[in-house]
Every structure is written in C-alpha cells, then in structure tokens.
Amino acid sequence: MPVLQTTVTRETFWTIGPVGEAAFYYLAAVAILVFGYGVYARITAYASAPADPFDRLDDLPGRIAHATRLLLSNEAQFDRDTYAGVMHTFIVWGFLTLLIGTTILAVDMDIWTKLLGQPSFFVGDFYLSYSLVMDALGLLFVVGVGMALWRRYGVRDPRLWGKHTDLEDDAFVLTLFALGVGGYVVEALRILGTGFPDFETVSFVGYALALAGRAAGISPAMAEAAYAAVWWSHALLALGFVALLPYAKPVHMLTSMANIVTRDEKAGKRLPGVPADLPPDEIGTGSVDDFTWRERLDQDACTTCGRCSSVCPANEVGRNLDPRNVILDLKAYREGRAAGDREEVPIVADGGESVIDAESMHACLSCMACMDACPVDIEHVKQFTGMNRRLTESGEMDPHVQDAMMNAFQQGNVFGDPARKRPEWTEDLDFEVPDAREEAVDLLWYVGDYPSYDERNRRVARSLARIFEAAGVSYGILYEDEAHDGNDVRRVGEEGLYEMLVEDNAAAFSDAEFEEIVCTDPHSYNTFIHEYPEMSEEFDYPVSHYTEVVERLVREGRLDVPAALDRTVTYHDPCHLGRMNDVYEAPRELVRATGATLAEMPRNRADSFCCGGGGGGVWTEVEEEMKPSEERLREAVADTDGDVEQFVVACPMCTTMFEDGRKTGGFEDDLEILDLTELLVEAMDAADDGAAANAGGQPGTPAD
Known part of the structure; x- marks a missing residue:
C-alpha cells in the first residue's frame, strides 16, 4: 500500500530505488560529457576560422548584459508579430525557470546534503514556494510550446516552412512539448500515489491532473506502480535532449545567445575593408575557408523562423532572393564539406553549379530589413557583400551596374557626365550658391550625384538651396570637386573603387573650412558617418542629413515654414535614413510644420518597405510583374487611412524609384511624388502668395 506523505517536501527518487538513482547519475554524467564535448568542438571550430575584422568582445560585461536583457524581454520577437512575442516569452521564461529549478534541486541533493552533509533546505516554506513557481512558469512553457505547435501545424504559417524544414524541426518542438507535459504527468502520479498531501495543492497543475487521474479510475497503487516507468521516460528524454543539443538544430538555443553577445551594432551600416595585400582572386567569399568565425556563428544561430524572408x-516581389535560405544554404554546404558529404563548388557564381546563384546577390537591395527583423542579430548584408565582392572580382556583375561603376571611376559620378557639369543645377537659381572651396562656411553641403545630374532631382537641390537662403545660414558646396559618395558602390562589391572615392572626397573636404557636413542623400549620410572615418583618419566631421538641419532651423526660429498646406500626405522612411540611422521624427515634424495632414503607411519607421534603389538597385533593370516601388505606392494608396494626395520622400534615389514606379504601376492619377524640400518650398510659396494677395487690398482694388 502507498505510504501517505506528511513531511512538507517530496522524495525526488520516489520508487526509483538506489540502483535506479545510481543509474540516473551515471547517465546524467554521460549526457553532460557529451554535451560538453559538443560545445567544445564548436568553439574549437570557430576558433580555427579566420578572424573577424571587427572587435566582437570589447566591453564583454556590457555585451552580456545587453544580450540578457533581449533574452528576457523578447522585444525582438514582439516586433511585427505579437503572437510570436508572447509565445517566445512563455517558452523562454518557462524554460529558464525549469532550468534554474532543476539546478537548485541538484545543488540541494548533490552538494548541500551529500557533499556538505547539511540538512536539506528543500522543505517547508522553501519547498512550497519552489513548487508554486515551478508549476506556474512550467505551465507558461507548455502553453508557449502549444502556441508554437498551433502556428506550425494548426494554421501552418508559411513563414515556418521552406526548403530547410525537415523532421528535425518536428522532433525539436514535439520534444519540448513532451518534456513540459511529461513533468506534470510525473508530478501528478506522485501526488496521487502519496495520497494527495494537503500542501501539494501549491503544485496546482500536477494536483489538478492527479484529481483528473483519480476521476478516471487511477488508484494510488496504480499510480505508484506506473511512476517509475513514466519517470524514466521523462528523465531519458531530458538527458537525451541535453546530450544532443550541440549537435542538432536546437543548438541555436546556445549559438543565438552567443550571436547577440558578439553583435556589431554598426553591422550593415558599415562594411569591413579588404586587406591591402590580398590578391584580387582571393577578395570576397569564395570557399568555406573564407567564412570568419562570426559568419559561421551567424549561420549556426539561424532559428529558421523566416522573419528575414518575410520582410525582404x-x-x-518575386526576385530570386530568400535571405533565410541563403544563410542556411551556406551552413548546409559548410557542414557538408566538413563531413565530406559535399563536393567543392564555388560559393557564388553566375550559372553552373554553386552554393548561391549570382542572381540572388544581385537582387539584394542592402536595405537591412532582414537584419532588423532577425531576432538573433544575423548579419546578412555583411555576408552578401562578401559574395558580391567575389562576383565583382570574377567579372560577374550586372551590365548596368558595371556601366555605373565605370562612370564613377572615369568621371567621379555614376551618370558619366563631366565633373564640370555637376554644379549646372545652380544656374536656374536667382542667387549664387556659395563656393565652399573659396570661403569658410558653417554647413558644407554635399549635394550628391542625383541632385546634381538627374533633372528630376535637380529640383530637390534647388529647393534645398532656397531653404538655406531663406534661413540665412552660412553654407556652400564643393562644385566640381565633389565625387560620388561610394555607399552603394561598396555594397555591389567594388571595394577598390569605393576606396578611391573616399580618398577623393576626403581630400576635397580637407581643403574646405566648415563646421558640419549636410547631405541631401541618406546613402551619403550613412557612409560618411559609419565608414569614411574608418577609411580616412582625416575624416572626422559632424555629419547630418538635411532633414535634421532644416528641422533644427525651424525649431530655433531661423526658418519660418507657414502651416499653409491643407492636404493629406504620407511619408516614406528611406532605409538609409530611418532603419539604419534612426532619423524618424525630424522629417515628420517638417511635414506637420507645413500644415499638411500626415497619414502613416502600415509599414513605417524601422518597418519601412524599401523603394528598390539600394545596393545597386537604382542602376539595374529587372523584368518582373511588380517592382518594390510599385508595391510601396500600392500600400500608400490602398492601405493608408485618408485620401493621400502626395507621397513625400527624403532621398533622391527614392524619388527616382518612385517616379518610375508611379508610371509603370499606373499610379499617375493617384499620387504625386515630392521630396520633403519641395513640400516645404510649396508651403513657403503658398504663404507668400497669400501675403501678396492680401497686400492687394479689398476685392476690386488693383494689386500692386
């Protein structure tokens, strides 16, 4: 007959016996050794890989604190997907609680009582508190895994299925569920078999299952007889999970944390350089030996959640690029080569057998949406650029991009026009734009290629010049001494050309006397802030985007922007300005200053949808049913509250892409594309026109 339990505790190895207990400790030791060896083998493999160009372990305590905060808050999982955020929070909090609880129990049994000979602290109020917390958080774990099962198998979220989905994914999530439920079944059998001790009501989940078992006809004797088999099933599953963790897909539970700890906060915003002594045929990623340890960790950290692919x-729009598949294809090839199961092929090539097709890399827009969405800080763009560099060195570049690169090399601009034509846009102004080469200025205005040479964007340059004049600021430009900034030149893989452009621009800047650089183009803004200082020791200047400078002028009362516009507009966050550099509010404040009503698109700020111009996209021609710019304009027209009349941008490349998408997508009657400078000038002109009309006197009185 079962013995009624009266002491406020539980017998950990109830009915297992001394032989069973010894067997469990032996198997636990084996599992830990197997786990330890797996972790050691991975660390050794990372350590033998090429070094990463950036310091990944500086301020290690701060990095660990940051990663821990992200782990506990799950804020990355909540981004764009509340369901996933709740699900992951339940799983993480529950799993960590169960892990900590098991550790506490081991300390009591194996160290405190056996080694130190102290009386167990696993009794009384401590036991009651422990049991309550374990049951409550364990329930969250089961619910969270249940939510994962429902999303995967109930609604079959397409994001969770793909070419790299296999039975290992099923085994992982089902094992977690079995571990969570199995623990409660073991607890219920013990409570039922020991006569329902009153104090065990704190274990409310197990107690409820015990009551259900009794109602189903399970007697205490039956519970006691079944307990050992169920206990061993649960124990062996848990030990097997621990042992195999470093060798299978669940390893991301370890590698993802390491990936977050070793993240580069400027990843994608800046790219690594190429060693000066590296032969041309070794530039970029051509074999598995070229992957740095952090790139290998990136690949191992992927959780196959599909967030990156869902926002790309x-x-x-149907181009041949799935960021998740690229990362996992690279991982599968690397592991296959290490195991001897894969023949050596090029990492990336245009045609023929390769791991990644060149078309996929040509399709990347370097918008960093994939990286922003990734909950474990995988640095896709860095790896993609490595492959683009290899394509460039092997001559496999999109012909249109190649033409733009040749133009930049020969003329210093991607249009191929002579440098003397760069300042021609100033000729239609009724004032002279100051020459920063001849006089000291506060603002050195880097105009950029598109506002200088593209006729549509010249209107943007003239609008910004009028704004600076109206504010009475000290500003100037470099005229024909300005060269292309190189941001996208670098992202298509032309590192040598990029370095040449940096050298040319840095020399031009050093010859001028100024306080701050202001950029028309967010692409220039990004590379000046994050990359030029690392390429040129002389480049150490404050850099702002024009929206920041103009908003500052309005806020300080140096520029009057009348609230003269009565219309509804929407604002598109450029990737290089918003997602990469967190400039969100200054442009919106300027829109509101004009009096226009701002209607936000569903995808805004960090979630903004790329225009399709980045990463060389502005220079390519793709035959496709829908362009990224067309999809974005569709969103503005169909998914935005209010009758949006104007689509406002703050990037010359965006202006170019959206003007094209407006025509090809059939939006010419729906929206007008305006740069923010043009909207501001409209407000200023409208106020001037109103003042002139009022100066004309009463109706019927001739105007002056």
Whole structure:
C-alpha cells in the first residue's frame, strides 16, 4: 500500500530505488560529457576560422548584459508579430525557470546534503514556494510550446516552412512539448500515489491532473506502480535532449545567445575593408575557408523562423532572393564539406553549379530589413557583400551596374557626365550658391550625384538651396570637386573603387573650412558617418542629413515654414535614413510644420518597405510583374487611412524609384511624388502668395 506523505517536501527518487538513482547519475554524467564535448568542438571550430575584422568582445560585461536583457524581454520577437512575442516569452521564461529549478534541486541533493552533509533546505516554506513557481512558469512553457505547435501545424504559417524544414524541426518542438507535459504527468502520479498531501495543492497543475487521474479510475497503487516507468521516460528524454543539443538544430538555443553577445551594432551600416595585400582572386567569399568565425556563428544561430524572408522587399516581389535560405544554404554546404558529404563548388557564381546563384546577390537591395527583423542579430548584408565582392572580382556583375561603376571611376559620378557639369543645377537659381572651396562656411553641403545630374532631382537641390537662403545660414558646396559618395558602390562589391572615392572626397573636404557636413542623400549620410572615418583618419566631421538641419532651423526660429498646406500626405522612411540611422521624427515634424495632414503607411519607421534603389538597385533593370516601388505606392494608396494626395520622400534615389514606379504601376492619377524640400518650398510659396494677395487690398482694388 502507498505510504501517505506528511513531511512538507517530496522524495525526488520516489520508487526509483538506489540502483535506479545510481543509474540516473551515471547517465546524467554521460549526457553532460557529451554535451560538453559538443560545445567544445564548436568553439574549437570557430576558433580555427579566420578572424573577424571587427572587435566582437570589447566591453564583454556590457555585451552580456545587453544580450540578457533581449533574452528576457523578447522585444525582438514582439516586433511585427505579437503572437510570436508572447509565445517566445512563455517558452523562454518557462524554460529558464525549469532550468534554474532543476539546478537548485541538484545543488540541494548533490552538494548541500551529500557533499556538505547539511540538512536539506528543500522543505517547508522553501519547498512550497519552489513548487508554486515551478508549476506556474512550467505551465507558461507548455502553453508557449502549444502556441508554437498551433502556428506550425494548426494554421501552418508559411513563414515556418521552406526548403530547410525537415523532421528535425518536428522532433525539436514535439520534444519540448513532451518534456513540459511529461513533468506534470510525473508530478501528478506522485501526488496521487502519496495520497494527495494537503500542501501539494501549491503544485496546482500536477494536483489538478492527479484529481483528473483519480476521476478516471487511477488508484494510488496504480499510480505508484506506473511512476517509475513514466519517470524514466521523462528523465531519458531530458538527458537525451541535453546530450544532443550541440549537435542538432536546437543548438541555436546556445549559438543565438552567443550571436547577440558578439553583435556589431554598426553591422550593415558599415562594411569591413579588404586587406591591402590580398590578391584580387582571393577578395570576397569564395570557399568555406573564407567564412570568419562570426559568419559561421551567424549561420549556426539561424532559428529558421523566416522573419528575414518575410520582410525582404526583393523576396516579396518575386526576385530570386530568400535571405533565410541563403544563410542556411551556406551552413548546409559548410557542414557538408566538413563531413565530406559535399563536393567543392564555388560559393557564388553566375550559372553552373554553386552554393548561391549570382542572381540572388544581385537582387539584394542592402536595405537591412532582414537584419532588423532577425531576432538573433544575423548579419546578412555583411555576408552578401562578401559574395558580391567575389562576383565583382570574377567579372560577374550586372551590365548596368558595371556601366555605373565605370562612370564613377572615369568621371567621379555614376551618370558619366563631366565633373564640370555637376554644379549646372545652380544656374536656374536667382542667387549664387556659395563656393565652399573659396570661403569658410558653417554647413558644407554635399549635394550628391542625383541632385546634381538627374533633372528630376535637380529640383530637390534647388529647393534645398532656397531653404538655406531663406534661413540665412552660412553654407556652400564643393562644385566640381565633389565625387560620388561610394555607399552603394561598396555594397555591389567594388571595394577598390569605393576606396578611391573616399580618398577623393576626403581630400576635397580637407581643403574646405566648415563646421558640419549636410547631405541631401541618406546613402551619403550613412557612409560618411559609419565608414569614411574608418577609411580616412582625416575624416572626422559632424555629419547630418538635411532633414535634421532644416528641422533644427525651424525649431530655433531661423526658418519660418507657414502651416499653409491643407492636404493629406504620407511619408516614406528611406532605409538609409530611418532603419539604419534612426532619423524618424525630424522629417515628420517638417511635414506637420507645413500644415499638411500626415497619414502613416502600415509599414513605417524601422518597418519601412524599401523603394528598390539600394545596393545597386537604382542602376539595374529587372523584368518582373511588380517592382518594390510599385508595391510601396500600392500600400500608400490602398492601405493608408485618408485620401493621400502626395507621397513625400527624403532621398533622391527614392524619388527616382518612385517616379518610375508611379508610371509603370499606373499610379499617375493617384499620387504625386515630392521630396520633403519641395513640400516645404510649396508651403513657403503658398504663404507668400497669400501675403501678396492680401497686400492687394479689398476685392476690386488693383494689386500692386
């Protein structure tokens, strides 16, 4: 007959016996050794890989604190997907609680009582508190895994299925569920078999299952007889999970944390350089030996959640790019080569057998949406650029991009026009734009290629010049001494050309006397802030985007922007300005200053949808049913509250792409594309026109 339990505790190895207990400790030791060896083998493999160009372990305590905060808050999982955020929070909090609880129990049994000979602290109030917390958080774990099962198998979320989905994914999630439920079954059998001790009501989940078992006809004797088999099933599953963790897909539970700890906060915003002594045929990623340890960790950290692919603009419009598959294809090839199961092929090539097709890399827009969405800080763009560099060195570049690169090399601009034509846009102004080469200025205005040479964007340059004049600021430009900024030149893989452009621009800047650089183009803004200082020791200047400078002028009362516009507009966050550099509010404050009503698109700020111009996209021609710019304009027209009349941008490349998408997508009657400078000038002109009309006197009185 079962013995009624009266002491406020539980017998950990109830009915297992001394032989069973010894067997469990032996198997636990084996599992830990197997786990330890797996972790050691991975660390050794990372350590033997090429070094990463950036310091990944500086301020290690701060990095660990940051990663821990992200782990506990799950804020990355909540981004764009509340369901996933709740699900992951339940799983993480529950799993960590169960892990900590098991550790506490081991300390009591194996160290405190056996080694130190102290009386167990696993009794009384401590036991009651422990049991309550374990049951409550364990329930969250089961619910969270249940939510994962429902999303995967109930609604079959397409994001969770793909070419790299296999039975291992099923085994992982089902094992977690079995571990969570199995623990409660073991607890219920013990409570039922020991006569329902009153104090065990704190274990409310197990107690409820015990009551259900009794109602189903399970007697205490039956519970006691079944307990050992169920206990061993649960124990062996848990030990097997621990042992195999470093060798299978669940390893991301370890590698993802390491990936977050070793993240580069400027990843994608800046790219690594190429060693000066590296032969041309070794530039870029050509073999598995070229992967740095952090790139290998990136690949191992992927959780196959599909968030990156779901936000990729190239993927959404049907181009041959799935960021998740690229990372996992690289991982599968690397592991296959290490195991001897894969023949050596090029990492990336245009045609023929390769791991990644060149078309996929040409499709990348370097918008960093994939990286922003990734909950474990995988640095896709860095790896993609490595492959683009290899394509460039092997001559496999999109012909249109190649033409733009040749133009930049020969003329210093991607249009191929002579440098003397760069300042021609100033000729239609009724004032002279100051020459920063001849006089000291506060603002050195880097105009950029598109506002200088593209006729549509010249209107943007003239609008910004009028704004600076109206504010009475000290500003100037470099005229024909300005060269292309190189941001996208670098992202298509032309590192040598990029370095040449940096050298040319840095020399031009050093010859001028100024306080701050202001950029028309967010692409220039990004590379000046994050990359030029690392390429040129002389480049150490404050850099702002024009929206920041103009908003500051308005806020300080140096520029009057009348609230003269009565219309509804929407604002598009450029990737290089918003997602990469967190400039969100200054442009919106300027829109509101004009009096216009701002209607936000569903995808805004960090979630903004790329125009399709980045990463060389502005220079390519792709035959496709829908362009990224067309999808974005569709969103503005169909998914935005209010009758939006104007689509406002703050990037010359965006202006170019959206003007094109407006024509090809059939939006010419729906929207007008305006740069923010043009909207501001409209407000200023409208106020001037109103003042002139009022100066004309009463109706019927001739105007002056």
